[in-house]
Amino acid sequence: HGTFEKRAQPGVPQPVPVDLRPLTWGDVNIIQTTDTHGWLEGHIQEASYSADFGDFASFLYHMRQQADHRRKDLMVVDSGDLHDGNGLSDATPLDASASNPLFEKVNYDALSIGNHELYLNDVAEDTYKNFAPKWGRRYLTSNVFIKDALTNKTVPIGNLYNKFRLKYGTKVMSYGFLYNFDGAANNTVIEPSSTTVTLPWFKKSLEEDVDMYLIVGHIPVRWAEAKTVVKAIRKAHPSKPIILMGGHLHVRDFTVYDPRAVGMSAGRYLETVGWMSVDGVHDKACKVEADCVGKHLKVTRRYLDNNVYTYKTHGLAHPKQKFDTWKGRQITTEITQLRKTLNLAETLGCAPQDYYLSQYAYTDSRSLLNLIANEVLPVAVINATRPNPGYAIVNSGSQRFDLFKGPFTYDDTFIVSPFHDDFVYVTVPYSVAKNVLSELNNAPYQKRDLGEELTHASNATLTPGYVTKDDYGYGGDDWPHSPIPYVNAPNYIASPLPTGLADTDLVDVIWLSFFSDLMDPIIKKLDPTHTYVDQSYRNDIDTNTMLSAFVKAKWSGTTC
Numbered sequence: 137h138g139t140f141e142k143r144a145q146p147g148v149p150q151p152v153p154v155d156l157r158p159l160t161w162g163d164v165n166i167i168q169t170t171d172t173h174g175w176l177e178g179h180i181q182e183a184s185y186s187a188d189f190g191d192f193a194s195f196l197y198h199m200r201q202q203a204d205h206r207r208k209d210l211m212v213v214d215s216g217d218l219h220d221g222n223g224l225s226d227a228t229p230l231d232a233s234a235s236n237p238l239f240e241k242v243n244y245d246a247l248s249i250g251n252h253e254l255y256l257n258d259v260a261e262d263t264y265k266n267f268a269p270k271w272g273r274r275y276l277t278s279n280v281f282i283k284d285a286l287t288n289k290t291v292p293i294g295n296l297y298n299k300f301r302l303k304y305g306t307k308v309m310s311y312g313f314l315y316n317f318d319g320a321a322n323n324t325v326i327e328p329s330s331t332t333v334t335l336p337w338f339k340k341s342l343e344e345d346v347d348m349y350l351i352v353g354h355i356p357v358r359w360a361e362a363k364t365v366v367k368a369i370r371k372a373h374p375s376k377p378i379i380l381m382g383g384h385l386h387v388r389d390f391t392v393y394d395p396r397a398v399g400m401s402a403g404r405y406l407e408t409v410g411w412m413s414v415d416g417v418h419d420k421a422c423k424v425e426a427d428c429v430g431k432h433l434k435v436t437r438r439y440l441d442n443n444v445y446t447y448k449t450h451g452l453a454h455p456k457q458k459f460d461t462w463k464g465r466q467i468t469t470e471i472t473q474l475r476k477t478l479n480l481a482e483t484l485g486c487a488p489q490d491y492y493l494s495q496y497a498y499t500d501s502r503s504l505l506n507l508i509a510n511e512v513l514p515v516a517v518i519n520a521t522r523p524n525p526g527y528a529i530v531n532s533g534s535q536r537f538d539l540f541k542g543p544f545t546y547d548d549t550f551i552v553s554p555f556h557d558d559f560v561y562v563t564v565p566y567s568v569a570k571n572v573l574s575e576l577n578n579a580p581y582q583k584r585d586l587g588e589e590l591t592h593a594s595n596a597t598l599t600p601g602y603v604t605k606d607d608y609g610y611g612g613d614d615w616p617h618s619p620i621p622y623v624n625a626p627n628y629i630a631s632p633l634p635t636g637l638a639d640t641d642l643v644d645v646i647w648l649s650f651f652s653d654l655m656d657p658i659i660k661k662l663d664p665t666h667t668y669v670d671q672s673y674r675n676d677i678d679t680n681t682m683l684s685a686f687v688k689a690k691w692s693g694t695t696c
């Protein structure tokens with residue numbers, strides 16, 4: 137094996153190198169990234185995921201060399217959500233404007249759009265005008281449209297579909313589907329996949345002569361929207377292989393729709409790179425489709441930890457071979473330069489301990505959400521000079537990652553809390569304020585189904601990490617880890633409710649403009665006698681800057 141070279145910061149514990157099982161290659165092989173959310177630098181505080189996008193590019197070079205050696209087809213795909221979660225993509229005035237050019241240096245065969253490319257008009261416009269065209273027909277948006285400001289026409293952001301032929305002869309029909317996302321910017325339209333599959337263009341695309349169908353989508357593999365597309369293709373083609381490379385839930389997952397149709401998603405934040413091999417795409421027995429109905433494809437899946445040891449082990453034909461490529465080094469250099477330009481490593485303060493997003497219950501002092509609710513909101517958001525006491529609420533989904541002990545940098549503000557929502561408020565009687573949070577947390581909301589908590593037998597010498605059980609059971613994780621606990625949190629969290637108040641006393645209820653569409657009806661329901669108008673609470677603090685303001689107020693001045 138290659139030595140475990142770390143890009144992680146000095147002092148970051150190194151995983152004990154292990155024997156990684158060789159990957160299985162099939163007729164057709166697929167490498168997937170999804171929900172990278174700007175993490176092109178990799179994880180400098182977590183050695184297991186410490187490779188950067190330049191290393192990933194070098195890995196792809198070696199894998200493409202192996203595909204040539206084996207004369208097997210290899211596709212590289214991405215399923216969207218390219219920003220919101222890292223300084224590289226979020227520290228520029230227009231999100232992803234500096235990170236997308238880096239992303240474009242990796243040659244993907246098919247890509248699709250994520251919901252994070254669609255929350256803001258200018259980001260959707262930039263994706264349509266500048267990012268999608270860079271990929272030609274490879275940027276797939278079968279059910280995502282934009283109102284073109286120049287022509288005033290509503291057009292696909294990328295391509296509805298793309299039929300292409302791979303190097304060793306596999307003919308692929310590819311689509312890009314987004315889940316039924318209902319929070320998109322008003323210059324975009326998301327068409328339910330159940331509608332799309334009934335349209336003439338889709339039906340006509342099914343008449344093309346191809347060997348397999350590839351659905352690259354920002355769509356959870358087990359959700360109805362995904363199954364709708366698979367079923368529609370299966371109805372037209374009883375045994376053509378169908379491969380869905382999904383995402384959005386930030387989980388490692390793999391599912392079997394039928395003996396010749398499978399779906400996979402490769403986690404999040406460039407922690408994971410998905411590997412799938414499919415044998416049977418060119419099965420000579422399938423002269424006519426009827427001959428192979430129900431005949432299982434031979435599929436393997438593997439969730440690779442994004443680190444150089446993994447890439448060398450699986451990518452190099454022999455351990456002494458040089459791993460770094462010129463392109464890989466160029467990307468790494470540009471990432472380093474961009475981090476400097478954006479000043480991402482600037483230390484704002486010193487975190488006294490680790491705070492975890494999902495490893496501990498929200499009530500636990502090691503929970504990040506507990507820190508946000510009980511310290512950040514009271515210190516950095518609530519304005520104590522106002523006549524009424526404040527009660528601040530945020531959605532737990534606004535917090536994106538763990539916060540580690542030690543130097544807290546400008547980059548960390550985007551890693552943990554990347555969004556820039558304003559705080560708005562209404563002044564209501566305490567009788568209303570005390571019921572708002574429970575109403576919010578009982579509201580209908582697409583909770584993240586992160587799959588069942590894994591209780592794999594943990595081994596003390598294993599580094600903590602993903603332990604995944606999917607439709608093929610355990611064994612998908614390339615690197616054996618001890619499981620990290622996952623604890624669900626309420627969808628909304630709040631600062632402590634003001635105490636000692638009578639029901640008629642007034643309270644400023646403060647929340648993020650991101651979920652005013654939920655809040656306004658709740659306030660109305662709790663106090664039908666009043667018509668409240670949301671007002672801006674303060675113009676100097678948003679979801680992102682509340683964290684930097686708190687760190688400067690409470691954690692600066694101490695040396696780590």
Ligand SMILES: Nc1nc2c(ncn2[C@@H]2O[C@H](COP(=O)(O)O)[C@@H](O)[C@H]2O)c(=O)[nH]1
Pocket residue numbers: 171217251252255384385386531532533534555556557648650679
């Ligand atoms: N406060 C905000 N929360 C947001 C915003 N955009 C997304 N979100 C949260 O993220 C999840 C979806 O994330 P994904 O990576 O799984 O697609 C969403 O459910 C919200 O909770 C935002 O602008 N502000």
Ligand SMILES: [Zn+2]
Pocket residue numbers: 171173217384385386
């Ligand atoms: Zn995502």
Ligand SMILES: [Zn+2]
Pocket residue numbers: 217250251252354383384385
């Ligand atoms: Zn998403």
